[in-house]
Amino acid sequence: MPMSQSFKGRLFPITEQLVEHYGTPFHIYDEVGIRETGEALKQLFSGVAGFREYYAVKALPNPAILKLMFDMGFGFDCSSIGELSLSRQIGARGEQIMFTSNNTDQTEFQIAAEEGGCVLNLDDISLIEKVPVFPELICFRYNPGPRRTGNVIIGNPVEAKYGLSHEQVVAAYHLAQQRGAKRFGLHTMVASNELDYNYMVETARMLLEITELVESELGIKFEFVNIGGGLGIPYQPDQDPLDIDSLAAEIESLFSAFQKKHGYVPRMYMESGRFMTGPHGVLVTSAINHKDIYRNYIGVDACMSALMRPALYGAYHHIDVVGKENVAKDHIYDVSGSLCENNDKFAVQRELPKIDEGDILVIHDTGAHGHAMGFQYNAKLRPKELLLRADGSVELIRREETLADYFATLNFTEDHFLPAQAKG
Helix, strand or coil: CCCCHHHHHHHHHHHHHHHHHHCCCEEEEEHHHHHHHHHHHHHHCCCCCCCEEEEEHHHCCCHHHHHHHHHCCCEEEECCHHHHHHHHHCCCCEEEEEECCCCCCHHHHHHHCCCCCEEEEECCHHHHHHCCCCCCEEEEEECCHHHCCCECCCECHHHCCCCECHHHHHHHHHHHHHCCCCEEEEEECCCCCECCHHHHHHHHHHHHHHHHHHHHHHCCCCCEEECCCCECCCCCCCCCCCCHHHHHHHHHHHHHHHHHHHCCCCEEEECCCHHHHHHHEEEEEEEEEEEECCCEEEEECCCCCCCCHHHHHCCCCCEEECCCCCCCCCEEEEEECCCCCCCCEEEEEEEECCCCCCCEEEECCCCCCCHHHCCCHHHCCCCEEEEECCCCCEEEEECCCCHHHHHHHHCCCCCCCCCHHHCC
16 A cells, blocks of 8 residues: 555644645655564564665665664665765675675776775676675676566566576686685575565575575585565555565575575575665655646646656556545546656546645655656756654755756866877
8 A cells, every 4th residue: 555554644744834844846754664664574584594684775865764774784785886885974884785786897896895895796797807806705696587587677587687697607606716705695686566475485496596506516605695675565555565474484484494404594685675665755746737738737846857757667656635635536637747758747647636736745655766766857956855753853864956956067177188180
């Protein structure tokens, strides 16, 4: 169910005050919901030895949110130097960070090795010889190719740019051994926003089978396997949530059987982003125009630069009109922003209550891949972010962008270069 009733109960009574104080648009996140989800995740997987969540920083890269994760003992899944830097800024070091980049260059490898390093999760066998100082602990990302099917968001593994092929796995770990690696992990990411828990169970089973294969060939005992992210949330009201209880129970059974068979068992990591914060964030925006042509449009003061999932994936995000939650949804609208782009719509032919200019719309489930996927096309600027604290206070955790921010990269020292062949 989009947006928990408890979050709604905390937010809706104060929304008008927040709009008066901060203006719109803004994303706001719920500390209580984030902490409850994190603690529940730890409890559910407590039967799997060494379980650890590495929060996917790309989902919501804000230091205030990362501090909540760090407080719960989580690590961080980073896919860029910027995300790595954010994680280090809030205190994460060494094996608290997993750096899973792709098309990684030498500068990135060098920065990754600084400040206590991190768990280096290599995406390609060709990168082994390119790592300047090879770490003692190494992990590889595995792409099962035709052995698994993907889903709509992440695509078919055969077509994905990520990871080692099945045929490269043993060779990759052998080359890593030759470069001095003595500790090993294994990672994969084969689904996104998956609501069928069986898919994730099979992912765990697949990784344990790959560890057996590599151990039989090279004598390696893996310290951990990382089943990646991909735990889904129900964006639509009629969708059933992921059966996380069955997922945890069946994964625990898999790891217990591995322990009995081998006398040891690797730790299990996951890197959930959407599942951790997605339902605990909303985009609050105001209706500013009403246009009737071939369709009825409600224009709001946010646009897809603040939330591009509907335009990018045709994704559904539930919408409430504050104060009209119990009013009949007897109007059909396209809810759109002001971008010069026809896909700039938060809802298409959506049944909603009658919306008047000045009404406040709350767009659900923007706590992951919402603000983070923002952009500046049309010189549109990204909105502020707020955090609804457990004590009921509200904190500004990112200001809105300004035109000065937009033009900042045009303030530079002039540099004119004449290539040699142009001299004459």
